Amino acid sequence: xxxxxxHRLFFLxxxxxxxxxxxxxxxxxxxxxxxxxxxxxxxxxxxARNGANALRVTHQSINLFxxxxxxxxxxxxxxxxxxxxxxxxxxxxxxxxxxxxxxxxxxxxxxxxxxxxxxxxxxxxxxxxxxxxxxxxxSLSVHIGWFSSVGSEAGTLTYFHQxxxxxxxxxxxxxxxxxxxESAVGRRHGDSRIGREYDLLxxxxxxxxxxxxxxxQEAA
Numbered sequence: 378x379x380x381x382x383x384h385r386l387f388f389l390x391x392x393x394x395x396x397x398x399x400x401x402x403x404x405x406x407x408x409x410x411x412x413x414x415x416x417x418x419x420x421x422x423x424x425a426r427n428g429a430n431a432l433r434v435t436h437q438s439i440n441l442f443x444x445x446x447x448x449x450x451x452x453x454x455x456x457x458x459x460x461x462x463x464x465x466x467x468x469x470x471x472x473x474x475x476x477x478x479x480x481x482x483x484x485x486x487x488x489x490x491x492x493x494x495x496x497x498x499x500x501x502x503x504x505x506x507x508x509x510x511x512x513x514x515x516s517l518s519v520h521i522g523w524f525s526s527v528g529s530e531a532g533t534l535t536y537f538h539q540x541x542x543x544x545x546x547x548x549x550x551x552x553x554x555x556x557x558x559e560s561a562v563g564r565r566h567g568d569s570r571i572g573r574e575y576d577l578l579x580x581x582x583x584x585x586x587x588x589x590x591x592x593x594q595e596a597a
Contacts, residue, residue, distance in 0.1 A: 465497075471504070481516070499596070506533040508547045512540040519592045522585060524578055529571055536582045544586050555582055 456474035461467050463480045471485045475492040479485055483497045487504035491497055495509045499516035503509055507523045515521045520538035527534050527548075534548040536555065544555040551561055559579050566572030 459491075475510075477510075483515075507535045508533075509535070509537050510547070511545060511552075513537045513545065514540045517589075517592050517596055519585060519588055522582070527574065527578065529566075534575075534578060536586075538586070538589055542589070544582060546582075555579065555586075 456472065458476050459473040460478045461473060461480070462478070463482070465479045465481060465483045465485075467473050467479055467485045471487060471489045471491075473479055473485060473491045475494070477491045477493060477495045477497075479491060479497045481498040481500070483499060483501045483503070485491055485497060485503045487506070489503045489505060489507045489509070491503060491509045491513075493510035493513075495511060495513035495515070497503055497509060497513075497515045500518065501515045501520060502518055503515065503521060505523060506525060507521065509515060509521065513521075515537055517538075521536070523533050523535040525533050530549060532549050534546065536544055536546045539545050546553060546555050546558040548558065551558065553561070559576075562572055562575040562579070566575065
C-alpha cells in the first residue's frame with residue numbers, strides 16, 4: 378500500500394477516534410458545567426466532584442476552554458496550569474503539564490509529552506515518544522519531528538521549532554540547540570557508526586528547518 382494511502386488511513390482513523398471520545402466524554406461528564414465560548418477555570422476538587430474520576434490532577438487548577446470537552450480526552454494526563462482549548466485533542470497516554478498550552482486543531486497523543494512553556498497549535502500533530510517543552514512553538518506539522526530507536530540506547534531524538542525560530546533538540550538526558558547536540562555527538566561518538574547516523578539525522582533536521590519560514594508564510 379502506498380505510503381500516501383497509509384497516511385490518509387491514519388488520519389481518518391484519528392478523526393474517527395475523535396468522534397468516539399466525544400461521545401465517551403459527553404456520557405461521563407454530562408454533570409460538569411462547561412460553558413462554551415469563554416474560559417472556565419475548574420479546580421481539582423470541583424473536577425472530581427463532577428465525576429471526572431478518570432482524571433488524575435494535582436492541587437493546582439486546570440484551564441478548560443470553549444469546546445472544553447476536548448480537554449477531557451486527556452483523561453488522567455493534564456497537570457499543573459496546562460491549558461487545552463479550541464478544537465484541540467489530547468488523548469491516549471499523552472501528558473500536558475506545567476504552563477504548556479495546546480489549542481487550535483492540534484493533536485497530542487500516544488506517549489507524547491508537552492510541558493514547560495511549550496505551545497502546540499494550528500494543525501500540528503505531536504505523538505509517539507516526542508517531547509516538546511521549554512519555549513517551543515509548534516503550529517505546523519513541519520515544526521516538529523522525531524526519530525525512534527536511534528543512538529546507543531535506541532531512544533527517541535526529538536527536534537522542534539522554538540519561539541525565537543531556532544531548532545531545539547532532546548535525546549535522552551540531553552536537551553539543547555541543534556548545534557549543541559551536534560557538538561555533543563562529536564565528542565561522544567566521533568566517527569563511529571552511531572556518530573555517522575546522528576550526522577545524517579542532523580543534516581535532515583537542518584534541511585527540514587530551512588522550510589519553516591516559507592511554510593509559516595504559506596499558512597498565514
